[in-house]
Amino acid sequence: MAGEERGVVFPAGPDGRRSTAALGRAVVADALRPVDPTGAAAAERETNWRAGYLTHFRRLVEAGLSSRAAALSVADAGLAAVHARMRVAGADGEAGLDVLGSGPAGRALGTAEVRGTAEPERELTLPFHGRRLQGDALLRQLDAWVAAGVVEPSCAEAVRTVAAHPEWLALPDTTVVVLGAGAEMGPLTALLRWGARVAGVDLPRAPLWERVLDTARRGAGTLLLPVGDPAAGVGAGDVTAAAGADLIAEVPAVAEWVTGLPGRLxxxxxxxxxxATNVRVSVAVDALTARLAAAREDLALAFLATPTDVFAVPAEAVEQSVRAYAARSRVGKLVGRPLRTLSAGRLLQRAYVPGSDPGVADSLVAQQGPNYALAKRLQRWRATTARAAGTTVSMNVAPPTRTRSVVKNRALAAAYAGAHRFGVEVFEPATSNVLMAALLVHDLHTGGGPACEHPWQDEAHAAAHGGLWRSAYAPRSALGLAALLGYGAARS
Structure with missing residues (x-):
């Protein structure tokens, strides 16, 4: 990795290289060690982390299923391992990640404000296949998704509740900080349409901010954004050249700016x-989270969990998958047997052992890599520990979505194009973003949703997994065939 990196960086090894694989192995091993020392040793011995990480990330979930205490131990140990190992590089050398908890800001950030020109939407509407679903049409679509196993029943119920309470949409007296304001998956556009107050943070890139500011002006809410010149102030004109901050390098500056924002945070x-940059920015955000939690007692947290990960799932999901496997067509059964034989059992495996409670839905995709898996698992660990400490947390599993990051990967794009043949629905970004924003609104008005006995139940609640949890086949065992079937559609 480049020697000129600044901000949050991977630790250097004895040879001076910053190895992402060494960091991943060590963190997973440390997370497993309190409850699964055998699994920890296996992770440490893994010689090909890029190819072998899948088993160890699944084991992180399985090791926490024995009890609530076990799940919390995995999360606590994983976070501690990340914070103990990652480093902060500056002009004067390197320091531990803990310096971000109290270190001074390198610069002061001012605030620019952009007010929307539209009227707030007074009813929840969901963009879907070129239409905007509302009222009975929205409720029917939710019912259809539940029947098809595309979303969990608790997800549909949460969205129904928001639809019945449109006054919730504007999130009065609240400021939602959207880290990754320009991200394709995020609630910024929906919240601004609903009249909410949003504080956007993203890299200082003028084209990005031109797009975000245009969204804000066409919305009905208020966008607050950090600007490098404090004199720019509220009501500034063209602030795109001064807007933004680099989270990897500017945690203290962003923390001071966010701490002063109005309303419930x-x-x-x-x-x-x-x-690897995904891990660096995720660690920076986690350091920011810890610093803000110490400064703002009213802090709530929000995350989007990726569907391509490992989750424990309720018995009802297992039962629907088992029924789907038993109900395969005659052709499906005839084709499946030789495929499983020729692939040594790797293709078209049943998703669960019948009767599993909970089941383990393993939807990790090898092509996304161990850095992506670690970045997303870090967020889940933080959500788990924060919820246990009494913080309001909104963390919901988002559906598979045709984002730019997916479609630029030819194998993933093809697999998504063929996924419907295996009972998985892939969403368009506009649909996913409004659906997940509605779940965020629900969680913020209900204290983060129901209190569950075990962290896996918190993660499974209101999941919109697109069918990955309830389809007949283990997702990875159908991925190659889905890609083969979808290749033509992905090219068009």
């Missing part, structure tokens, strides 16, 4: 980057 983590 919600810190929403929607950041994404390619490769």
């Amino acid at each position: 919600v810190l929403g983590n929607y950041v994404y980057a390619d490769g």
Whole structure:
């Protein structure tokens, strides 16, 4: 990795290289060690982390299923391992990540404000296949998704509740900080249409901010954004050249800016980057979260969980998957047997052992890589520990979505194009974003949703997994065939 990196960086090894694989192995091993020392040793011995990480990330979930205490131990140990190992590089050398908890800001950030020109939407509407569903049409679609196993029943119920309370949409007396304001997956556009107050944070890139500010002006809410010149102030004109902050390098500056924002504070983590940078920015956000939690007692947290991960799922999901497997067509059964034989059992495996409670839905996709898996698991660990500490947390599983980061990967784009043949519905970004924003609104008005006995139940609640949890086949065992069937559609 480049020697000129600044801000949050991976630790350097004895040879001076900043190895992402070494960091991933060590963190997973440390997370497993309190409850699964055998699994920890296996992770440490993994010689090909890029290919072998899938088993160990599944084991992180399985190791926490024995009890609530076990799940919390995994999350606590994982977070501690990340914070103990990651470093902060500056002009004067390197320091531990803990310096971000109290270190001074490198610069003061001012605030620019952009007010929307539209009237707030007074009813929940969901963009879907070129239409905007509302009222009975929205409720029918929710019912259809539940029947098809595309979303959990609790997800549909939460959206129904928001539809019945449109006064919730504007989130009065609240500021939602959207880290990753320009991200394709995030609630910024929906919240601004509903009249909410949003504080957007993203990199200082003028084209990005031109797009975000245009969204704000066409909306009905208020957008607050950090600007490098404090004199720019409220009501500034063209602030795109001064807007933004680099989370990887400017945690203290962003923390001081966010701490001073008005209203109940919600810190929403929607950041994404390619490769190792995704881990760096996710760790920076976690350091920011810890600093803000110490400064603002009213802090609530929001995350989007990826559907391509490992989750424990309720018995009802297992039962629907088992029924789907038993109800395969005659052709499906005839084709499936030789495919499983030729692939040594790797293709078209049943998703669960019948009767599993909970089941383990393993939807990790090898092509996304261990850095992506670690970045997303870090968010889940933070959600788990924060919820246990009494913080309001909104963390919901988002559906598979045709985002730019997916479609630029040819294998994933093809798999998504063929996924419907295996009972998985892939959503358009506009649909996903409004659906997940509605779930965020629900959680913020209900204290983060119902209190569950075990962290896996918190994660499974209101999940919109697109059918990955309830389809007949283990997702990875159908991925290659889905890609083959979808290749032509993905090219068009």
